[in-house]
Amino acid sequence: MxxxxxxxxxxxxxxxxxxxxxxxxxxxxxxxxxxxPSAKQQHKAMKKADRVLARKVRGALAKAKGVSAANIIVRANASTGDVWLEGSVPEQPQVEQSTQVAQGVAGVKNVKNDLTIRPVGQ
Known part of the structure; x- marks a missing residue:
């Protein structure tokens, strides 16, 4: 037992x-x-960085004198530093000025400007 x-x-x-x-x-x-970090976490971090860079560029465009940023769409790729400007502005000088403003933002390496000229009221 x-x-x-x-x-x-x-x-x-x-x-x-x-x-x-x-x-x-x-x-x-x-x-x-x-x-x-998982692939999903890395993807989320990259998307967040893209949004932060686009927000910085939009803020710089909004503060720039002589640029009407109301109809400008900003897309960004923070990992490469590429920024795309799309939409419309009322006058030709604003097209060049918006490119210069975007290039002056920290983290931006290349700017592709696809802005069109559309007079106010059209």
Missing amino acids: KAIQAIKVVGGALIVLASLNAYSQASDTGADMSTQ
Whole structure:
């Protein structure tokens, strides 16, 4: 009887030790996985950086004197520094000025200006 009781106690102790070892291994691998961002997290971070750069360019255009930024759409790729200006402005000088303003924003390397001229009221 005592032998059966001893075997049960030793068997239970082995099961507990094995489960603790498995638990510690699982938590170690989880720590390694959390240090590397997933593809989804990287994509979200890149999109956020794009929005931040576009917002900076829009802010600079809005503050620039002589540029009507109301009908200008700004798209940006922060990883390459590319910025696209789309939409319309009322006069030709605003097309060149908007390009210069966008190039002056930190992080912008290239500006593609697709602005068209559309007089006010049309």
